[in-house]
Amino acid sequence: MKILFEHANILITEDDGFSEIKDGYLGVNGKRIDYIGKEKPKGSYDVIKDYTNKLLMPGLINTHCHAAMTMLRGLGSDLPLQEWLFEKMMPVEDRFTAESIRAASELALLEMISTGTTSFCDMYFINEATVLPCLESGIKANICRPMQSFDPADVYETMVRKLEADTLFSEYNGAGEGRILIDDSIHAEYTCSEAVVRAHAQTAKTRGTRMHIHLSETKREHEECISKYSKTPAQWFADLGIFDVPAYAAHCVWVSDEDIALMAEKGVSVMHNPSSNMKLGSGFAPIVKMQQAGINIALGTDGAASNNNLNMFEELHLASIIHKGYMQDSTVTKCTDTLRMATLNGAKLQGRPDTGALKAGNAADIIAIDLDKPHLFPNNDTVGLICYSAQGSDVCMTMVDGKILYENGEFLTMDREKVMFDARAAQKMLY
């Protein structure tokens, strides 16, 4: 299938920031972008779409998510963290089945796809129940089963079998013509023994996977690690070999200056989750320092239990403004950098070098913003408009690998009513 978008505004990722083609053409041939330009391309296309007053831009990449936690949305808002986690989250999570995780994941996909996410990283369990709806919907995802081992006597090989992490990798890595990638994961320092972490680093090294971890999310986690090991969580992970594979670390609210230098040296990517860090009272990640150190920073929503949505436009907005407020300086962050976090940096983190930017030859992972909205006029600065004014609901088209998943409010690869029905049924089973 060849699709040509005509009369569209097209956001082009440059080495430094973005540029825009107005009233231009973007051609898609199969899974890839085959043309971007001001002039109409010469070849023929099967479908021509008039995208006047619409902005084509790279799909957003949500690099830290627990999709199935949509089913926990709104449980225990405003409670202390420990009470929220142990009394509200865990009892419901304990009752999760493959069926309910599948229903919850599908609900998450509706929200992500309709708000412009074309690829995400998911850390959860019974992963097949998340992988299958991803395959059916056409979205891209880096999926992982986090290692958790509270007992120092746990034997790595037994754990791997129990968690089915190897099976997940062998069955689904590269599935959907590469749309699904299976990554490895250690849940966090405070939930895993040293022996298991060391062994898992070796596994990832051997099979060439990326490693998804939580890192220094809360002050308590960071300080208790120092008390226990006389080192920070980042140093602990580095010493156990986790940073010798391509690692990506969520939150990083409490990382020290030395941690930042270490992570920059080791090429660790960071996922910034502003909604979740605010809502849970974790604090402000030192994003400006990390940028200065040259760390690859991406954006994520975290799960809907601590956000409470999977709308990357809200993360773009928050990441663009909160550090200005916190550091009392309107110049410390640029919206062009934030948009880069949500696109190109996320692509790098995911190991998908042909995504995250619109250019000929890249995968056609594209979203469109309907600019004919009162709150999107005047447009004096397109990237500013995306980060400071737009809402997730301004997305009018989501395409992954050249296939339109969502257009003008309709889902083309998912049955919205069935998903909503199944979600209601799953909720009744859970609580």
Add this chain to the structure above:
Amino acid sequence: MKILFEHANILITEDDGFSEIKDGYLGVNGKRIDYIGKEKPKGSYDVIKDYTNKLLMPGLINTHCHAAMTMLRGLGSDLPLQEWLFEKMMPVEDRFTAESIRAASELALLEMISTGTTSFCDMYFINEATVLPCLESGIKANICRPMQSFDPADVYETMVRKLEADTLFSEYNGAGEGRILIDDSIHAEYTCSEAVVRAHAQTAKTRGTRMHIHLSETKREHEECISKYSKTPAQWFADLGIFDVPAYAAHCVWVSDEDIALMAEKGVSVMHNPSSNMKLGSGFAPIVKMQQAGINIALGTDGAASNNNLNMFEELHLASIIHKGYMQDSTVTKCTDTLRMATLNGAKLQGRPDTGALKAGNAADIIAIDLDKPHLFPNNDTVGLICYSAQGSDVCMTMVDGKILYENGEFLTMDREKVMFDARAAQKMLY
């Protein structure tokens, strides 16, 4: 006209928080709510609307806005404050005419009405050009012309004539059957002489108006006032009599503990503008301390130049999460308090005691949220859903004084296409 909403969920404001009627009835008779209950009311209604899976809640009150600044949206993002203000804002504002302010205000009204604002406070100039579209659209507004006097030799009476503040009051206070109220205003401490402030406080006292001011928005403003007068802006305003009338103060980022005590004692309301305070690098208003002091805190967007939208759902979200992050405690603010800021507290600030809550006898200022959205399921906590998960675009109906202004994407009192056309024309005239 009598309208009955049936099978609706209805959010009821209680003394402490909110309660909800599920599958209930809300009747509107003319301008007022005449019935709310679980049972179908006995009287007959002209129109019956099935609001299954929709939530009726009080309209949002945007207590700090400069509506015409929509025309400046996106100019100078990420610049230092002074450069943004003097090089980007003021040159365009100097070219504003009644025609362009009218076009810009209409654009603002489209955005506010479609995202659930039923009443707002506006501080700007050539106010008639904002009042007239408010009257036509049916929204409620407290409008003021701020006093600004940079020359100590300015004579109050001459200034009032020049700014036409008296004419505005005599012509439009109470217009539209009370939907328009004209308030008085001092722009800020740093833009007004003591003599003018003192005289204006007397005017407000005499005619019984409220007073809209900017207060301690930036550290620089706060500290320069102390250097100049050996008192804080709040103390300065109090000493000049401004707090002896019902005053409402925007921002209050840098107010001291003594200022908070003074404002609580004097009954000064505060407008919290989290987007603007973050984006301009002003900082975090001490909302928790103000709540503890018993101050009436409301919410506002500020102008679209420093936000960059007029979407109160984003302010609800930000006000609900940023203080948790800043104070590293998920329990310091409750979403029920934030929603109260955006409704009942705003009504109190505006001097509209029959608005801000849904109950029989109150003005029918009502919005509806379409709950049939993937990101609004499951609903474990309706107020949390509004503050943490909902978007402005989830509003499917906006009613003011019993008249529907917006329903299912259509504006019933405004010509959307004409407004967008006029806005484009106005922008071309301005820059």
